[in-house]
Amino acid sequence: MNTQTADSAFIRACRRQQVSSVPVWYMRQAGRSLPEYRATRAGTAMLDATSNPDLITEITLQPVRRYGVDAAILFSDIVVPLRAAGLDIDIRPGIGPVVGKPVRDEGDVARLRTLDPGDVAFVSRAVEMLTAELGGIPLIGFAGGPFTLACYLVDGGPSKTFDRTRSLMYGSPALWESLLGRLADITITFLQAQVLAGASALQLFDSWAGILSPEDYRRSVLPFSSRIFAALAAEGVPAIHFGVGTGELLGLLGEAGADVVGVDWRVPLDEAVHRVAPGKALQGNLDPAVLLAPWPVIEERARQVLERGRTAESHIFNLGHGVLPETDPDVLARLTDLVHAIPAGSVG
Numbered sequence: 001m002n003t004q005t006a007d008s009a010f011i012r013a014c015r016r017q018q019v020s021s022v023p024v025w026y027m028r029q030a031g032r033s034l035p036e037y038r039a040t041r042a043g044t045a046m047l048d049a050t051s052n053p054d055l056i057t058e059i060t061l062q063p064v065r066r067y068g069v070d071a072a073i074l075f076s077d078i079v080v081p082l083r084a085a086g087l088d089i090d091i092r093p094g095i096g097p098v099v100g101k102p103v104r105d106e107g108d109v110a111r112l113r114t115l116d117p118g119d120v121a122f123v124s125r126a127v128e129m130l131t132a133e134l135g136g137i138p139l140i141g142f143a144g145g146p147f148t149l150a151c152y153l154v155d156g157g158p159s160k161t162f163d164r165t166r167s168l169m170y171g172s173p174a175l176w177e178s179l180l181g182r183l184a185d186i187t188i189t190f191l192q193a194q195v196l197a198g199a200s201a202l203q204l205f206d207s208w209a210g211i212l213s214p215e216d217y218r219r220s221v222l223p224f225s226s227r228i229f230a231a232l233a234a235e236g237v238p239a240i241h242f243g244v245g246t247g248e249l250l251g252l253l254g255e256a257g258a259d260v261v262g263v264d265w266r267v268p269l270d271e272a273v274h275r276v277a278p279g280k281a282l283q284g285n286l287d288p289a290v291l292l293a294p295w296p297v298i299e300e301r302a303r304q305v306l307e308r309g310r311t312a313e314s315h316i317f318n319l320g321h322g323v324l325p326e327t328d329p330d331v332l333a334r335l336t337d338l339v340h341a342i343p344a345g346s347v348g
Ligand code: CP3
Pocket: 026, 027, 028, 029, 030, 031, 032, 041, 046, 073, 074, 075, 076, 077, 078, 079, 091, 092, 093, 094, 095, 096, 097, 142, 148, 158, 205, 207, 322
């Protein structure tokens, strides 16, 4: 475990310990909203960039330098461990993950082999370089949640509703369970490699879990997410669990075993508090689209998020989903300063 970051505001807030101001970081803080990211990435395919320790390190550090956020998040992608395990999967610019041969039967699942830590040595190397560089600033490692990974594998690419995935889940429970079991194993190895190399916290992005009913989530996904969090608990780093449109699932996201539940913008934090069992911190939840509005609107909305966050046992400020590519970096810098300038527990 990385002991240098134990007293940072971010880690303290994850553990529901007192902080002087609410820590802040942004999902997708590294990425197309930053001109330096676009320059670094020019001419390099996404999955080539995420395989190169020097590029991973540089891109991860860019938002930390620019904004002074309380945590860095590893520049990688949810498909990286799948590709490292031999799967034919790519990220198409402007589209997202696309799979060569979607998973439809036992034969397809059987081809999903386990991940060896050596398969992601480039990630371990980047995490080592980053933690040396970051010192007391925590690095958040991450992976895709089992449902979200299955969505891309079964549907074969992005979709709004992932109908094929849901129908396979309903109609072929045994196949579904063997698929999610393999994905959970890959995810555990991937996250353990990041913690072993020095990551201070982890986030599981089950971004699309919100398209499931609570009953189906509990039956078909929760056992696998729980297995992931249980396996990682031994590593002693705080874990965050996030999905989009998960208003009805917030309690279950916590129940899976995370220390922190990420909330999107649809549920106010003072309502989320009632949906999550005691003993959890909350993360969120400014609508990323608010950042495209004039500053007074942003400030008012950010203060409202902080005020509502005070009803939680602990709060980490973030957006309700990733930074939109058209966001002005100066706005994120100003927002970070605003959050830092307000003493925790005193939103005026
Ligand atoms: O938060 C961060 O700064 C860390 C970087 C990060 C990326 N992907 C880099 C990336 C993280 C945490 C992810 C996770 C991820 N990837 C998720 C879960 C989080 C979420 O947003 O819900 C999902 C669903 C994916 C799959 C994926 N990868 C999509 C849908 C896309 C967008 C496709 C596009 O071009 O619009 C990607 C590509 C991707 N991953 C980009 C980045 C910076 C953009 C591609 C580029 O810069 O060329």
